[in-house]
Amino acid sequence: MKIGFVHSGETINDNSFNEMVVVGLRKLQKERQIKVLPRKGGFSLDATVKAIESLLDEEVRVIVVNGVPVGNRFGEFALDHTDTTFILNDAKIDGYPNIISIDYAHGMGSCLVGALCAWQTKTGKVGFLGANQMPVVKEFLAGFRQGVEYSGRDVEIVEKYVRTDVSSKGFEDPELANSIAVCMYSGGVDIIYAVAGLSGNGVIQAAHSTGNLVVGVDSDQDHMAKGSVLTSMVKRMDIAVYEEGLAVLDGNYVSGCKSYHLSNNGVGLSDMKYSRHLILPGVLKKLDELKLKLVSGKVKLNSSVE
Structure with a gap:
């Protein structure tokens, strides 16, 4: 077969x-x-x-x-x-x-990412670096924004793209993604959510070289820079x-x-085995509570991907 x-x-x-x-x-x-x-x-x-x-x-x-x-x-x-x-x-x-x-359910998983980043940021400024501006990437962004909002903290989101249109090249340019990420970190962002396929590898490298944090996507990328990858939104x-x-x-x-989606383990956060020591007290419990609220519908995601 x-x-x-x-x-x-x-x-x-x-x-x-x-x-x-x-x-x-x-x-x-x-x-x-x-x-x-x-x-x-x-x-x-x-x-x-x-x-x-x-x-x-x-x-x-x-x-x-x-x-x-x-x-x-x-x-x-x-x-x-x-x-x-x-x-x-x-x-x-x-x-x-x-x-x-x-x-x-990209939005569900990304909502958890947004809340985690907002609770963990030390500078009050987190980043979203997408491959391009196609609808599926915007879906990740919408969930991320809602997670930051849910956190209750006053956190700024810096939004950037490897390509500013729907060019597929945005998924395959880790060198440019690395350069953009370094600039974002230099500007005060201390955690970047990288939704960029292969380009995300460049963001992970930037986080490691600058002493900041990154969130991986799709697969469990935590091992790629142990301690620099805060978590991964695993599909x-x-x-x-x-x-x-x-x-x-x-x-x-x-x-x-x-x-x-979340209830059938279709999406979710990685185990964070290399970064668990960085998680502030009470944050993991709050993430579990948010997950339950998303599954039950008590927290409803905005379907808009504008």
Whole structure:
């Protein structure tokens, strides 16, 4: 049995978005003796379709795709290949019998990040460094802002982007991200939430070199600069891809949109095993309380990503 994986960007080795999926696929590979065929999908529909077509030529009938750029236009493509099941990460595409579309509650996880950063900052100034200004990045920002507000502290948010439009290059320029982060730290920011894929690695390096803190994203990046990464907002794409892939292999999958959030461990903060000694007394308890309020709906997130 073969499973294809069309990763976003130029590299599968990003310590972030793509590598998290690889963890889930490796687990499937070990348990079911499947062969995983990776392909570079870039960030455009044309590149994604080209990568998928190369897998179809090899008669791959289960394909995982990271980041589908154009929504329901992909659905039209899927209808031409109904003998193939597609598992799409970070997508909201419904109504197609051969598409499993996985949406992650970025806002929920980012709300926890915002509160933690606001409670931990010593300068009263925290940063958000996004890859670009596309809606999914703004979704992280909206949750982050609400977490800072929830903290009850008067904290300034400095908002920057690796690319100031929707250019996909913002996800793959760690050198520029490093330079921007150093400037943010020089300006009084002491914690940066980096939502930038591979570019985030440059922010982690900046935090380590300047003696400040950073929050990683997608995978658990705490080990990349022990003690400099305060926490990571982990998207459990490994769990989602494993569970949905297993259902497909067993022939009992359900198509449509699936939501992975706080209550089913789809998103959440890392264990902070290298930074726990930095956490102020009472903060972890307050984070647990906020998590419960988010799950119960007592704290409602603003859906706006303006």
